[in-house]
Amino acid sequence: MKQSTLEHELAVEQAHVDLVYSRLAEATRSAQHVADQGADLYKSDRGSFVREEDGTGLYERDVFAFQAAKRLAVLDAEHEGLVFGRLDRTDGEIRYVGRIGVRDADYEPLVIDWRAPAAEPFYRATPVNPMDVVRRRVLRCSGDRVIGIEDDLLGEGSDEDLVVVGEGALMAALSRARGPQMRDIVATIQAEQDEAIRAPWQGFTMISGGPGTGKTVVALHRAAFLLYSHRRRFENGGVLVVGPSQVFMNYIERVLPSLGEDAVTLRSIGGVAADVVDLRGERTDTAAVATLKGSLRMVAVLKRLVNEPWQDVPRELFVTLQGDVLRLRADELSRIRADVLGHTKLNAGREPAEKALLNALWRKRGDIDLERDEFDEKITDNAAFTVFTNAWWPRVDATDTLARLASRSMTERVTAGILSADDAELLSASFRDRPDGRAWTIADAALLDELVHRLGPLPEPEEREISLFADDDTEIAELVTTMERLAPKREIDPFATPHDTFAHILVDEAQDITPMQWRMLRRRGPSASWTIVGDPAQSSWPDGRETERALTELVGGAPVRRYRMSTNYRSPSEVFDLAAQVVVHAYPEADLPQAVRSTGVAPELLTAADLGDGVRDAVRALLGAVEGTVGVVAPPSRLAAVVRALQDAPEGSDERVIVVTALQAKGLEYDGVLVVDPDTIVAESAGGLRSLYVALTRPTQRLVTLDLRPDPLWRRNLG
Numbered sequence: 001m002k003q004s005t006l007e008h009e010l011a012v013e014q015a016h017v018d019l020v021y022s023r024l025a026e027a028t029r030s031a032q033h034v035a036d037q038g039a040d041l042y043k044s045d046r047g048s049f050v051r052e053e054d055g056t057g058l059y060e061r062d063v064f065a066f067q068a069a070k071r072l073a074v075l076d077a078e079h080e081g082l083v084f085g086r087l088d089r090t091d092g093e094i095r096y097v098g099r100i101g102v103r104d105a106d107y108e109p110l111v112i113d114w115r116a117p118a119a120e121p122f123y124r125a126t127p128v129n130p131m132d133v134v135r136r137r138v139l140r141c142s143g144d145r146v147i148g149i150e151d152d153l154l155g156e157g158s159d160e161d162l163v164v165v166g167e168g169a170l171m172a173a174l175s176r177a178r179g180p181q182m183r184d185i186v187a188t189i190q191a192e193q194d195e196a197i198r199a200p201w202q203g204f205t206m207i208s209g210g211p212g213t214g215k216t217v218v219a220l221h222r223a224a225f226l227l228y229s230h231r232r233r234f235e236n237g238g239v240l241v242v243g244p245s246q247v248f249m250n251y252i253e254r255v256l257p258s259l260g261e262d263a264v265t266l267r268s269i270g271g272v273a274a275d276v277v278d279l280r281g282e283r284t285d286t287a288a289v290a291t292l293k294g295s296l297r298m299v300a301v302l303k304r305l306v307n308e309p310w311q312d313v314p315r316e317l318f319v320t321l322q323g324d325v326l327r328l329r330a331d332e333l334s335r336i337r338a339d340v341l342g343h344t345k346l347n348a349g350r351e352p353a354e355k356a357l358l359n360a361l362w363r364k365r366g367d368i369d370l371e372r373d374e375f376d377e378k379i380t381d382n383a384a385f386t387v388f389t390n391a392w393w394p395r396v397d398a399t400d401t402l403a404r405l406a407s408r409s410m411t412e413r414v415t416a417g418i419l420s421a422d423d424a425e426l427l428s429a430s431f432r433d434r435p436d437g438r439a440w441t442i443a444d445a446a447l448l449d450e451l452v453h454r455l456g457p458l459p460e461p462e463e464r465e466i467s468l469f470a471d472d473d474t475e476i477a478e479l480v481t482t483m484e485r486l487a488p489k490r491e492i493d494p495f496a497t498p499h500d501t502f503a504h505i506l507v508d509e510a511q512d513i514t515p516m517q518w519r520m521l522r523r524r525g526p527s528a529s530w531t532i533v534g535d536p537a538q539s540s541w542p543d544g545r546e547t548e549r550a551l552t553e554l555v556g557g558a559p560v561r562r563y564r565m566s567t568n569y570r571s572p573s574e575v576f577d578l579a580a581q582v583v584v585h586a587y588p589e590a591d592l593p594q595a596v597r598s599t600g601v602a603p604e605l606l607t608a609a610d611l612g613d614g615v616r617d618a619v620r621a622l623l624g625a626v627e628g629t630v631g632v633v634a635p636p637s638r639l640a641a642v643v644r645a646l647q648d649a650p651e652g653s654d655e656r657v658i659v660v661t662a663l664q665a666k667g668l669e670y671d672g673v674l675v676v677d678p679d680t681i682v683a684e685s686a687g688g689l690r691s692l693y694v695a696l697t698r699p700t701q702r703l704v705t706l707d708l709r710p711d712p713l714w715r716r717n718l719g
């Protein structure tokens with residue numbers, strides 16, 4: 001484009017963008033005005049039908065302006081443009097595409113929301129299938145200023161099918177320094193990503209692809225798309241996004257609000273069950289223990305555990321009535337228990353159990369001369385009976401139950417024939433080693449959820465006076481469990497579901513979801529539709545087959561749609577080529593994407609005799625080489641040493657430096673990455689070389705590895 005033409009075109013686009021911003025400002029002002037008026041209406045005319053109508057209208061306009069203002073504030077802070085595209089159609093119509101739909105005073109669209117069907121050609125039109133578009137224009141804006149334009153002409157005569165949408169804008173976005181949080185990509189979504197984003201909502205949408213192909217960001221845009229196109233269904237029913245860790249959730253949490261969507265629940269896989277159990281922190285188990293706890297064999301173990309009587313359970317029942325002793329023997333009590341548990345959950349079974357006891361005692365009444373009502377009343381008033389039922393049929397908390405596995409003999413009993421003796425000991429030891437007695441691991445959360453499901457919810461605690469000493473955690477825990485166990489009967493709805501449920505669930509890093517975790521997720525969406533995102537080549541498990549089976553079971557006969565992302569937008573080709581050589585060795589069927597960028601800088605493979613010196617030098621060099629974040633990925637056993645080494649150096653206090661394990665780095669990215677002691681990363685992870693692959697694919701710019709001995713194993717397979 002000639003300079004003068006470019007200036008002219010920029011001025012044309014600027015004029016339209018100005019119009020959009022001034023229209024929005026006007027809408028905000030008028031909404032404020034209506035709000036002020038509305039406040040008066042509320043004051044003067046409480047309760048009338050007209051007022052309610054006004055109130056609703058006000059609410060909608062108000063919300064629109066409020067949302068728009070909020071979104072503008074986010075965009076402003078990021079210097080992101082509200083309008084980013086323009087389509088010139090064969091019929092002469094011009095459409096602008098932006099992050100939000102804005103209409104003029106006559107209700108004519110000034111900009112259409114990127115999620116609207118009319119915006120689809122912006123992402124999908126190609127010269128072969130131009131979708132009635134003659135020209136697609138990408139506007140690059142900084143805040144409300146248009147600073148660049150790029151055109152694709154889609155007229156006849158071109159036979160090129162693969163078009164990168166807004167290549168300049170895309171490359172600018174990809175080369176930008178990374179901060180601590182992920183950004184949205186609405187201005188540069190590519191065609192194959194758009195297809196997955198706009199896939200129908202029903203059934204299962206499976207999105208696969210190698211590292212950096214945009215699976216996470218696509219899933220988030222899909223959540224925004226679903227809310228836009230089926231607002232009622234998904235806002236009412238709820239949308240849940242599940243990721244691998246809390247750090248990851250913090251990393252992605254800003255994307256949806258920047259797209260104008262707040263109505264989405266984000267939970268890490270370790271926090272999914274926070275709606276039914278008190279979960280704090282996110283400890284991880286060793287790979288061996290996590291694999292055990294994630295296995296479906298735990299279903300049978302937990303079933304037995306729930307049926308294990310508590311130690312102080314009385315074996316027989318004696319009640320004295322009118323001088324006679326009525327007695328129920330252990331075998332009679334067991335029969336009653338089994339019978340009740342056959343049709344209710346334990347925590348809902350107290351009442352039916354009491355009724356069954358009364359029936360059994362009534363049959364033994366002998367010469368006692370009482371009407372049935374009187375008989376029941378006298379028995380239930382009897383202190384011995386109350387003490388017995390409280391102890392015999394305690395209301396049981398899932399956490400107390402799981403904690404019983406800390407006992408070696410208990411674990412041996414409930415795992416006999418299901419786990420090997422070694423595995424049983426491994427499992428039991430993991431509960432004995434809980435650091436402060438209350439911190440559960442990510443894998444425990446799914447077990448606790450299973451237990452809540454089996455036991456049923458505890459009754460709502462009655463209003464209690466708040467203790468003056470409520471700050472002491474241990475005291476509260478003790479108070480709750482003792483009270484719950486010995487509490488007199490309270491109302492329980494046996495059919496109530498204790499879990500939050502959602503209409504759509506998006507699961508990221510699905511290759512790492514264990515069978516037990518799939519069961520936990522399924523409870524959150526008994527009639528949900530699903531988007532499942534993953535890459536088996538990045539799996540942390542030694543054997544993904546059990547997980548595959550669990551997923552197949554979840555899908556059942558529902559419709560499944562599959563999308564494959566083929567381009568790596570994160571890592572430069574120099575970095576990805578090296579990572580790919582590592583993974584194909586361990587996992588030949590890995591789905592390797594094509595890197596879209598190259599920097600000309602090869603990865604640096606260093607060896608150091610001293611860990612501290614090596615790490616400090618490499619981090620210092622990386623901080624100088626990249627503008628944004630530097631991730632140091634270390635094996636778990638060396639994490640503390642790496643943190644210590646950096647603490648003593650000025651580099652360690654740089655906010656751009658983050659130290660993580662390969663597991664914690666899942667889904668994240670950093671401009672510069674130092675992978676410390678790759679051989680130990682491989683050795684310490686159940687995923688082996690696949691975990692190293694995760695670490696090596698985190699950089700957006702530079703990769704450095706640091707070995708601590710010559711001739712490291714992982715480098716033997718490099719070309």
Ligand SMILES: Nc1ncnc2c1ncn2[C@@H]1O[C@H](COP(=O)(O)OP(=O)(O)OP(=O)(O)O)[C@@H](O)[C@H]1O
Pocket residue numbers: 170173174182183184185188189190193209210211212213214215216217218535538569570666667668669697
């Ligand atoms: N169309 C796009 N435009 C701009 N940036 C993009 C686009 N697609 C992906 N990206 C960027 O590429 C990077 C990788 O994306 P993302 O984290 O979603 O990939 P992923 O497939 O989930 O990776 P992994 O499997 O390694 O977790 C992010 O910085 C994302 O913003």
